[in-house]
Amino acid sequence: MLFNGIHECLIWKVFARRGLGFNANQGSSNSTVDGISDFNTKPACIKEIKVVKTATPLVNATDEINYTIKVTNDKDAVSTNIQINDNIPVGTTYVAGFGSTPTSVSGNTISFKIAQLGVNESATINYKVITNSNKSIRTFFDDMEKGQDNWEFNSLNDSLGVFEIQQTEKKSGNFAWRAPNLKTAQDQILQFFPDIQVPSTNPVMSFWHLYNTDAGFDGGFIQISTDGGTKWTDLGTNIFRNNYRGKINYSTFGIPNIAAWWGNSNGWIQTFVDLSAYVGQKVNIRFRFGSNNGTGGYGWFIDDVELFEMLNYNSEVCVTTAEGDKVCTIVPEKGTIVKPGLNTDIKDLENSSTIAIYPNPTGSFINIELPTASNNDLNINILDLNGRTVLTKSFIRNQQLIPLDVSMLPAGCYFVKVKLNDSILVNKFIKN
Numbered sequence: 001m002l003f004n005g006i007h008e009c010l011i012w013k014v015f016a017r018r019g020l021g022f023n024a025n026q027g028s029s030n031s032t033v034d035g036i037s038d039f040n041t042k043p044a045c046i047k048e049i050k051v052v053k054t055a056t057p058l059v060n061a062t063d064e065i066n067y068t069i070k071v072t073n074d075k076d077a078v079s080t081n082i083q084i085n086d087n088i089p090v091g092t093t094y095v096a097g098f099g100s101t102p103t104s105v106s107g108n109t110i111s112f113k114i115a116q117l118g119v120n121e122s123a124t125i126n127y128k129v130i131t132n133s134n135k136s137i138r139t140f141f142d143d144m145e146k147g148q149d150n151w152e153f154n155s156l157n158d159s160l161g162v163f164e165i166q167q168t169e170k171k172s173g174n175f176a177w178r179a180p181n182l183k184t185a186q187d188q189i190l191q192f193f194p195d196i197q198v199p200s201t202n203p204v205m206s207f208w209h210l211y212n213t214d215a216g217f218d219g220g221f222i223q224i225s226t227d228g229g230t231k232w233t234d235l236g237t238n239i240f241r242n243n244y245r246g247k248i249n250y251s252t253f254g255i256p257n258i259a260a261w262w263g264n265s266n267g268w269i270q271t272f273v274d275l276s277a278y279v280g281q282k283v284n285i286r287f288r289f290g291s292n293n294g295t296g297g298y299g300w301f302i303d304d305v306e307l308f309e310m311l312n313y314n315s316e317v318c319v320t321t322a323e324g325d326k327v328c329t330i331v332p333e334k335g336t337i338v339k340p341g342l343n344t345d346i347k348d349l350e351n352s353s354t355i356a357i358y359p360n361p362t363g364s365f366i367n368i369e370l371p372t373a374s375n376n377d378l379n380i381n382i383l384d385l386n387g388r389t390v391l392t393k394s395f396i397r398n399q400q401l402i403p404l405d406v407s408m409l410p411a412g413c414y415f416v417k418v419k420l421n422d423s424i425l426v427n428k429f430i431k432n
């Protein structure tokens with residue numbers, strides 16, 4: 001660079017002020033509308049110790065989590081005796097003999113040391129832990145294999161191209177929803193019409209989607225209602241993974257300053273939404289897709305909508321130096337999420353040919369995990385200690401993990417009975 005780089009930070013500062021900061025992205029070169037602006041200066045221009053922690057984003061219960069901690073000295077002087085103290089999350093166990101060698105592992109604290117870091121020098125620590133058998137608790141799931149049952153789809157502006165169940169693109173099974181992206185002014189909604197009970201602990205919604213639309217003009221977003229569908233609120237600020245792609249042109253929905261997913265997702269992605277603002281409430285959630293006149297695209301595809309009580313691991317790491325620096329951070333996007341899905345214990349389940357029930361004891365929801373998927377639609381019966389059926393729920397073939405709301409049952413011990421592929425399986429749980 002000219003002048004040996006001495007003006008570099010001043011230049012970044014000026015560009016950042018205009019939205020052309022260090023994290024700005026031009027987007028695809030054949031589009032003038034899909035750039036991402038950024039108002040941050042180049043990180044090295046802020047003279048301090050920096051620490052970035054990353055983790056395996058999504059695991060099954062009993063899987064390992066890999067951590068990396070990158071420490072960078074962006075100060076103008078050498079830093080010495082750099083201590084890294086990380087917290088091993090409760091529910092996980094340090095795996096020795098892998099990655100960087102800690103100076104100590106004591107209780108839940110794992111410590112590493114770096115003798116010194118020169119100006120602009122970085123060092124990376126890595127280690128891993130193994131998770132216990134706890135997992136997120138699924139309370140709602142629809143993989144669209146049941147077709148359009150329970151879903152409502154219509155147009156808010158009487159236009160063509162409503163959401164449809166199709167088989168060309170899907171994340172699971174044979175079916176998923178699609179909003180076609182036509183060359184007309186569309187405003188389409190897809191809504192799960194029964195109320196959904198939001199879990200009372202760490203509620204999260206996730207869904208898989210794929211989109212390929214006219215960038216910046218045609219796209220989708222999600223809304224929530226707590227009054228049965230009269231008033232709808234954009235869920236954008238609650239999304240913590242795979243958020244909206246950017247602002248969508250005002251002409252599409254006629255709503256100022258809204259963002260949406262548009263352009264090309266490059267395959268299926270999973271979006272996560274924090275619903276803690278709606279704990280314990282009954283809500284409706286809808287997907288809304290719009291396009292303007294003119295250029296169209298392939299559309300917006302949706303599959304595997306799920307609500308769960310999230311179990312995640314995310315602990316804070318702190319870095320100190322002999323020069324008195326101290327900086328702490330956590331992993332972005334809520335660290336490591338433990339999937340509510342089937343886990344590695346499924347082999348044991350197959351051998352014992354039984355059903356797993358969790359959490360157990362429970363407050364309001366149980367997950368019933370079958371040893372294998374059913375060949376037929378099936379009924380699940382909940383029986384009390386006298387053998388009386390107190391609750392019956394029907395489910396469809398191919399489903400292996402079944403969430404069940406048992407909040408209406410009085411406290412006590414219950415049996416779950418399933419007739420699965422000609423054998424009868426029974427297990428019990430305790431309702432608090």
Ligand SMILES: [Ca+2]
Nearest residue numbers: 143172173175
């Ligand atoms: Ca599906």
Ligand SMILES: [Ca+2]
Nearest residue numbers: 214292294295
């Ligand atoms: Ca368009």
